Amino acid sequence: MDKNIKLELRNITKIFGKNPPKVISLLNEGLSKSEIFKKTKQTVGLNNVNFKVYDGEIFVIMGLSGSGKSTLLRCLNRLIEPTAGKILIDGQDITQMNAKELRDIRRTKIGMVFQNFALLPHRTVLDNVAYGLEIQGIPKEKRYSKALAAIESVGLKGYEHSKITQLSGGMKQRVGLARALANNPDILLMDEAFSALDPLIRSDMQDELLALEDRVQKTIIFVSHDLDEALKLGDRIALMKDGEVVQIGTPEEILTEPADSYVSKFVEGVDRSKVLTAESVMKRPEPLVSINSGPRVAIQLMKNHGISSIYVVEGKNRHLKGILMIGDALEALKTGKSLEVAMFPDSPRVAPDLPLNEVIPLIAESQYPLAVVNDSGKLLGIIVRGTVLGALAVSGENGRTETPEEKNPEEKTSEERKSAGKFFEYKPPEKIVFIGKNKGEVGHSSEDSGVTDGKGDIINDGIDSGAPAKATAKVPLRSDSGSGQEAKTC
Amino acid sequence: MLIPRIPVGDTVEFAVDWIEGNFGLFLDLTSKQLDLLISGLKDALLFLPPEFFIPGISLLSYFAGKRNIKLAAGTAFGFFLIENMELWELSMETLALVLSSALLALIIGIPLGILSAKNNILFHVVKPALDFMQTMPSFVYLIPALIFFGLGNVPGMIATVVFAMPPAIRLTNLGIRQVPKELTEVADAFGSTGWQKLSKVELPVALPTIMAGVNQCIMLSLSMVVVAAMIGVRGLGYQVLFGIQRVDIGMGFEAGLAIVIIAIFLDRITQYLSPR
Numbered sequence: 205m206d207k208n209i210k211l212e213l214r215n216i217t218k219i220f221g222k223n224p225p226k227v228i229s230l231l232n233e234g235l236s237k238s239e240i241f242k243k244t245k246q247t248v249g250l251n252n253v254n255f256k257v258y259d260g261e262i263f264v265i266m267g268l269s270g271s272g273k274s275t276l277l278r279c280l281n282r283l284i285e286p287t288a289g290k291i292l293i294d295g296q297d298i299t300q301m302n303a304k305e306l307r308d309i310r311r312t313k314i315g316m317v318f319q320n321f322a323l324l325p326h327r328t329v330l331d332n333v334a335y336g337l338e339i340q341g342i343p344k345e346k347r348y349s350k351a352l353a354a355i356e357s358v359g360l361k362g363y364e365h366s367k368i369t370q371l372s373g374g375m376k377q378r379v380g381l382a383r384a385l386a387n388n389p390d391i392l393l394m395d396e397a398f399s400a401l402d403p404l405i406r407s408d409m410q411d412e413l414l415a416l417e418d419r420v421q422k423t424i425i426f427v428s429h430d431l432d433e434a435l436k437l438g439d440r441i442a443l444m445k446d447g448e449v450v451q452i453g454t455p456e457e458i459l460t461e462p463a464d465s466y467v468s469k470f471v472e473g474v475d476r477s478k479v480l481t482a483e484s485v486m487k488r489p490e491p492l493v494s495i496n497s498g499p500r501v502a503i504q505l506m507k508n509h510g511i512s513s514i515y516v517v518e519g520k521n522r523h524l525k526g527i528l529m530i531g532d533a534l535e536a537l538k539t540g541k542s543l544e545v546a547m548f549p550d551s552p553r554v555a556p557d558l559p560l561n562e563v564i565p566l567i568a569e570s571q572y573p574l575a576v577v578n579d580s581g582k583l584l585g586i587i588v589r590g591t592v593l594g595a596l597a598v599s600g601e602n603g604r605t606e607t608p609e610e611k612n613p614e615e616k617t618s619e620e621r622k623s624a625g626k627f628f629e630y631k632p633p634e635k636i637v638f639i640g641k642n643k644g645e646v647g648h649s650s651e652d653s654g655v656t657d658g659k660g661d662i663i664n665d666g667i668d669s670g671a672p673a674k675a676t677a678k679v680p681l682r683s684d685s686g687s688g689q690e691a692k693t694c
Numbered sequence: 695m696l697i698p699r700i701p702v703g704d705t706v707e708f709a710v711d712w713i714e715g716n717f718g719l720f721l722d723l724t725s726k727q728l729d730l731l732i733s734g735l736k737d738a739l740l741f742l743p744p745e746f747f748i749p750g751i752s753l754l755s756y757f758a759g760k761r762n763i764k765l766a767a768g769t770a771f772g773f774f775l776i777e778n779m780e781l782w783e784l785s786m787e788t789l790a791l792v793l794s795s796a797l798l799a800l801i802i803g804i805p806l807g808i809l810s811a812k813n814n815i816l817f818h819v820v821k822p823a824l825d826f827m828q829t830m831p832s833f834v835y836l837i838p839a840l841i842f843f844g845l846g847n848v849p850g851m852i853a854t855v856v857f858a859m860p861p862a863i864r865l866t867n868l869g870i871r872q873v874p875k876e877l878t879e880v881a882d883a884f885g886s887t888g889w890q891k892l893s894k895v896e897l898p899v900a901l902p903t904i905m906a907g908v909n910q911c912i913m914l915s916l917s918m919v920v921v922a923a924m925i926g927v928r929g930l931g932y933q934v935l936f937g938i939q940r941v942d943i944g945m946g947f948e949a950g951l952a953i954v955i956i957a958i959f960l961d962r963i964t965q966y967l968s969p970r
Contacts, residue, residue, distance in 0.1 A: 278879075281883055283879050283882055283883060306885075307885040307886075307887065308885065309885075310882070310883060310884060310885035311884065311885035312885075314883070315883075315884075316879075316880070316883040316884075318876050318879065318880065319876070320874075320876055322874070322876035322877055322879065322880045324877065324880070324894075324895060324898070324899070325899065326898040326899065326901070335880075335884060335894070336884040336885070338894070339884060339885065339886045339887070339890045339894065340885070383884075387884070393883075
């Protein structure tokens with residue numbers, strides 16, 4: 205994502221009442237929202253909100269009802285006039301615009317999707333979607349062809365002549381989305397757009413929004429009261445309370461470094477496996493062996509670190525070539541083969557942004573640590589079972605915010621085991637089943653099994669189950685592996 | 695202590711005299727225009743003889759009622775009965791009066807309703823005026839109408855307009871105010887002008903409520919046109935009044951029945967015209 209600022213809010217304040225200047229001066233004196241209401245009977249809707257939204261990102265404004273999130277969203281296209289402050293879109297301050305300029309901005313730059321769909325009941329799907337184009341005076345033929353394209357992009361092709369009353373909730377919101385897209389705006393404002401949908405449809409719509417975002421690269425500002433939704437959709441999240449922004453950050457930052465007790469209370473009980481990514485739980489890939497080294501070097505490194513496998517990389521930028529098992533290394537030493545021949549090149553890899561809940565089945569099924577590799581093939585880190593369990597277990601302990609990669613490796617291993625122990629005690633049964641299937645390996649993941657007992661165990665398993673999993677993000681799980689299958693179903 | 699009598703009646707009388715004195719010419723001109731409207735409409739309705747008019751209006755109501763055969767049959771029978779009772783010409787005169795009064799009431803009432811929905815100050819002025827207009831006994835309107843426009847159809851029409859307008863204003867106002875907030879936000883968020891918002895969102899969404907107002911307006915017009923017979927409005931009302939004066943129950947009933955037929959016809963047609 206490039207970091208062009210698309211939208212910037214400076215000191216946006218909104219007072220609902222008869223004498224806003226007085227309230228602003230009270231706010232400056234540091235009175236709270238409730239004190240001001242008691243004193244003046246005026247409501248502080250928004251208090252000094254500042255943030256920047258970058259081009260092409262999904263920015264989620266989140267908070268409980270009454271926190272001011274919908275008010276804030278409506279300030280962005282001046283459906284609600286902010287009492288004070290500036291709103292810059294592409295550097296233009298829209299709070300200073302006259303009615304006509306504002307109308308042009310609304311027609312061309314900002315689209316909006318509403319919570320309860322807000323479709324015009326007297327119009328067909330097509331005419332609803334074409335509404336924004338119609339009021340711009342675009343001729344019928346042209347606006348219909350654009351509207352049809354928008355309808356197709358949300359998967360409603362064939363319904364264009366349906367009446368609104370004939371559609372289900374999910375379809376209605378697709379129409380709402382298509383209507384906003386038909387104008388081809390840069391910015392999409394979505395006001396609790398999926399809150400009125402039932403959970404399955406909501407999840408589908410979220411996925412589709414993400415897919416759509418990949419295709420069209422809009423800047424999306426999404427208001428939600430649902431933390432799971434915010435974490436799933438948001439590139440960044442602004443958490444609001446009483447008209448103020450409490451914290452702005454990526455989903456991981458919100459989870460792992462809550463700004464205050466309100467935020468940490470808010471994020472309590474979130475399923476971290478959906479939010480934490482491979483990147484955030486991986487550890488430094490140490491040791492590594494260069495592809496140009498001989499088997500003897502590799503064996504020595506594994507011996508020193510007490511591990512049974514080692515990653516083979518090439519060059520300064522750690523381009524991942526494969527994984528070398530201790531058994532194969534010893535074999536290579538005997539027969540004089542090079543590392544390149546002895547190593548296993550299709551070692552399991554994952555992308556750094558793969559969520560933890562997708563990492564878990566891969567690591568459960570894999571005999572090796574997972575390599576975290578970026579697009580250009582650079583080895584960023586590795587994930588062993590212990591790190592995954594550790595990251596998940598932190599959520600069970602209040603206020604524990606350290607991420608595993610911040611600690612040094614030695615400490616971590618013992619920490620991990622400790623937290624892993626807690627994990628067994630407290631976590632719901634489904635996870636225990638998954639652990640149970642791999643019980644033999646929990647104590648000694650490939651990393652901490654010694655050189656000698658690692659040999660029989662791991663290498664034989666690897667051979668038995670045929671070609672090890674090619675565990676990249678998008679590849680489906682191997683179906684011939686019994687344990688993998690079980691892990692998946694539980 | 696003696697409280698002097700507040701001269702409410704005298705003041706109103708004075709005001710009416712003053713208007714009569716100063717705007718006499720204007721009132722005469724208006725009167726002539728309105729008379730032209732009514733007699734023109736009446737001539738149009740009487741242009742076709744009943745044997746063509748009845749099938750024509752039945753066919754019309756058949757299509758207006760979305761191919762409702764019962765409505766068409768009822769219309770045919772009702773108008774046949776009117777013709778059969780020899781009340782055709784009087785009925786057409788009443789119909790012309792009702793339609794022109796309702797038209798005028800709607801032309802004033804609907805825009806006023808829209809404006810009062812948009813403007814709270816205007817609404818607070820209009821609302822008590824409407825309460826006043828609706829609770830004042832309808833006969834009372836006849837007096838100033840009589841003074842300004844003399845005897846005949848025009849004062850009756852004026853009184854009818856005043857009497858029939860309130861529901862059109864009220865229900866238009868209500869309909870516009872009841873348009874869901876999200877829909878007006880849609881109009882604004884997509885950059886509609888005020889007129890586009892009104893014509894493409896608010897009026898279509900409010901249409902069922904506005905049509906209920908239109909229906910009420912026409913019904914009230916009909917009832918007032920009958921009462922207005924007291925100041926010389928011709929038509930079925932006059933026939934009823936005649937029946938009362940001569941204690942001719944048959945004549946009164948027949949004219950009354952014709953009024954009922956016209957009322958039901960107008961009510962059903964306007965109901966079918968409104969979207970649901």
